[in-house]
Amino acid sequence: MEWLAPVAGPPVFLVPPGSLDAEVITLSGPEGHHAAAVRRLRPGERADVSDGAGTIAECAVLSVDRDSVALSVRSVHTVPAPEPRITVV
Incomplete structure (x- = not known):
């Protein structure tokens, strides 16, 4: 049997609920x-953003600064x- 490595998806970042209704999201x-x-x-890479309540935005990086x-x-x-x-209790 051949072993297959798991496929990693794009990184997922969390934002507060209600933040996913904009055209541009700044982390x-x-x-x-x-x-x-x-x-x-880097610009052009895919990254996903979630509000932690089941809503996910598929995004592309526009720009990168030092901490945003x-x-x-x-x-x-x-x-x-x-x-x-x-x-679980």
Whole structure:
């Protein structure tokens, strides 16, 4: 049996709910620093942004500064909540 390595998708960054309705999203603070300095995103690369509540924006990097990244929103979609819902106490 041949072993296949998992395919990694684009990086996903978190923004506050209600932030995904703009045409351009700017990551700043810790998320912006991580995107710019740690992940070293470059213009033209794909990056996704999520509000943590099931909405995901597929984006392309417009520009990168020292601690922020501007992203152009290409499409927005909602991922349904997983079924069945599991709660760990």
